Amino acid sequence: MPADTVPDSPPPPLRPFPADWQRALAVVAHPDDLEYGCSAAVASWVQEGREIAYVLVSRGEAGIDTLPPAEAAPLREKEQRASAAAVGVSVVEFLDHRDGSIEYGIDLRRDIAAAIRRHRPEVLITLNHRPTWAPGAWNTPDHVAVGRAVLDAAADTGNRWIFPELTERELPPWNGVRWVAVANSPDPTHAVRADRGLEHAVSSLLQHRAYIEALTDEDPETYVRRLLTESTGANGARFGGKPAVVFELFSR
Numbered sequence: 231m232p233a234d235t236v237p238d239s240p241p242p243p244l245r246p247f248p249a250d251w252q253r254a255l256a257v258v259a260h261p262d263d264l265e266y267g268c269s270a271a272v273a274s275w276v277q278e279g280r281e282i283a284y285v286l287v288s289r290g291e292a293g294i295d296t297l298p299p300a301e302a303a304p305l306r307e308k309e310q311r312a313s314a315a316a317v318g319v320s321v322v323e324f325l326d327h328r329d330g331s332i333e334y335g336i337d338l339r340r341d342i343a344a345a346i347r348r349h350r351p352e353v354l355i356t357l358n359h360r361p362t363w364a365p366g367a368w369n370t371p372d373h374v375a376v377g378r379a380v381l382d383a384a385a386d387t388g389n390r391w392i393f394p395e396l397t398e399r400e401l402p403p404w405n406g407v408r409w410v411a412v413a414n415s416p417d418p419t420h421a422v423r424a425d426r427g428l429e430h431a432v433s434s435l436l437q438h439r440a441y442i443e444a445l446t447d448e449d450p451e452t453y454v455r456r457l458l459t460e461s462t463g464a465n466g467a468r469f470g471g472k473p474a475v476v477f478e479l480f481s482r
Contacts, residue, residue, distance in 0.1 A: 244421040244468045244476060247271070248353075248409060253281045255351035257342055257380050259332055259372040261290040261310035263357050265435040267413035269317050270462060271475040273427030273434070276318035283321035284314050285345045287338070287376050288329035294444045299329070305440055313437035317430045321349075334375035340393050342376075342383035347401035354410045355477075356380040364416055377412060384410050384482055407482050415478035424462035424473040431458055 254275065256264055264272065264284065272282055290306040291299035307324060314322045325341050332338065346354065359377025361369055386392045388405035397403070411420070424431070435454045436442075442450045462473035469476075 241468055243470075244418060244465060244474065247411070247420045247422045247477065247479070251280070251352040251408065253283075253349070253351045254353035254355055254411075255283050255285065255346060255349045256355040257285045257287065257345060257376065258355075258357045259287050259370075259376040260293060260329060261286055261306045261313070262293075262435070262438045262441055263373070264355075264413075265313055265431070265438060266457075266461075267357055268355065268422075268475045268477070269313075269434045270424040270427035270431035270458070271413075271422035271477075272319065273317040273430035274422060277426070282319050283323070283349050283351075284310075284319055285323045285325065285342070285349075286310060287325045287327045287332055287341075288372070289324055289326065290329050290441070292328075292330040294441060296444055297440075306438075309438045309440060313434045316434040316437055317427070330372065332372040332375045334378055338375065338379045339383050339386055340396070342379050343387040343393055344396050344399070344401055346383060346387040346407065347396060347404045350404050350406055352406055352408050354380055354384055354407055356410065356412055358412060358414045358416065360416055362416065363414065381410055381412075381480065384480075409482060410480040411477040412480070413475070413477055415476070417478050418465065418476035420479045421465065421469045421474035421476045423469075424458075424475050428458065428462065428473065 258264055289303040291303035294302045311322050356377045357373050359374050384407045388403050390403045432454055446453050465474050465476050
């Protein structure tokens with residue numbers, strides 16, 4: 231090795247996810263985003279008695295090539311509600327932004343701020359808002375727009391002079407968001423053990439059967455189990471050798 235070459239340092243260990251909270255709200259772009267991202271953590275949290283609600287910005291109507299949006303939307307909504315139930319989540323809302331054309335801006339920030347004020351969470355969960363998943367793996371505009379809007383809405387929701395119309399709708403400001411947790415970030419900082427919720431996560435992703443069958447010719451259960459086992463094992467070395475759901479955590 232040349233004298234001026236310094237080997238890359240290994241990434242730092244992942245810290246345990248904070249435990250001193252009771253309510254979380256997950257806001258993502260599409261049905262299945264949470265199931266590919268963090269449902270094993272959600273299952274564990276629900277088992278611990280925590281309250282989790284889901285908000286989907288779209289109904290995923292552009293996600294199945296063989297189904298027109300008018301047919302895909304109700305099917306994907308049904309699959310998402312069943313998927314949430316598989317990890318113990320009973321509150322699932324849809325904001326009806328257009329799948330594939332979600333735009334970052336005032337309307338999206340306002341809708342997410344309203345959801346935060348309705349549910350009053352301590353933890354906000356969203357999906358990777360970075361341009362890429364990893365080097366050479368481009369993210370989608372919907373994920374980028376929603377993730378960024380969630381981070382901004384975490385501040386918007388506590389300011390009574392931003393979106394004052396929400397107060398007129400009996401949605402007063404909420405300053406109780408303590409963390410925003412970005413699932414599947416390429417720069418994770420914290421993790422939740424995945425083994426306790428993994429079987430629930432497998433069942434949850436399998437509820438998106440129509441989507442999965444349009445995505446791959448592989449047996450759906452084989453596909454789901456392989457994918458979740460690989461994804462939760464990818465960062466295990468940074469979390470005591472245990473399978474992990476990883477997050478980039480932003481403090482408020």
